Amino acid sequence: MIRKIVITIGLVLTIGFAATAQQVALKHNLAYDAILTPNLSLEFAMGKKLTLDTQVGWNAFIFNLDVAESNYSETKWAHWMAQPELRYWFCDVFNGWFLGLHGHVGQMNVGGIDIPFVLENKDSIMKDHRYEGWFYGGGLSVGYQWVLSTRSSLEFSLGAGYARINYDKFPCQRCGTKVDEGNANYVGPTKATISYVFFFK
Incomplete structure (x- = not known):
């Protein structure tokens, strides 16, 4: 998993440094921090109306797994995700309203969480199990960017779409033999940003 993340980040950085004639922004999404996921993004201007955003997030935090401890938690939220987005700007790039596709x-190892909006294979004890697997999909978003200076901006956006989830199911969050495997469909929010943007010029 770590190797795939390093390769993804490396490709993003390679594209960014190769785009010397383009305007490039480095971004950090505070909304992603709210779900305890460190993240970074590079966004590249591709003309007067289009940009390509490349958000990557990775949560590898280990929660307390000792059931004898008073602060033991069954919650597990380990995952990584890459989310490229092509954006159309109504004014100029990096300024005002945009639509995104x-x-x-990504890959996940999640336990103790009842994930909303899953359309199939969801039961009332989802939060009592651990799920490992992959997900993929896409969606649409709308957002706005406020220019603060020639070097920085604030960005807000919301998106919704679809994800296909392929998983293995385990009877508890910290141990156990696989009891099931399957697929599920998710329709709902897929993107939210409250990002600080720094420009390379």
């Missing part, structure tokens, strides 16, 4: 792919 995004894809996403």
Whole structure:
């Protein structure tokens, strides 16, 4: 998993440094921080109306797994996700309103969480199990960017779409033998940004 993340980030950085004639922004999404996921993004201008955003997030935090401890938690939220997005700007790039078309792919190891909007294979004890697997899909977003200076902006956006989830199911969050495997469909929010944007010029 770590190797795939490093390769993804490396490709994003390679594209960014190769685009010397383009305007490039480095971004950090505070909304992604709210779900305890460190993240970075590079966004590249591709003309007067189009940009390509490349958000990557990775949560590898280990929660307390000792059931004898008073602060033991069954919650597990380990995952990584890459979410490229092509954006159309109504004014100029990196300024004002935009529409986005995004894809996403990632890997997860999640337990103790009842995920909303799953359309199939969801039961009332979802939060009592651990799920490992992959997800992929896409969606649409709308957003706005406020220019703060020639070097920085604030960005807000919301998106919704679809994800296909392929998983293995385990009876508890910290151990156990696989009891099931399957697929599920998710329709709902897929993107939210409250990002600080720094420009390379």
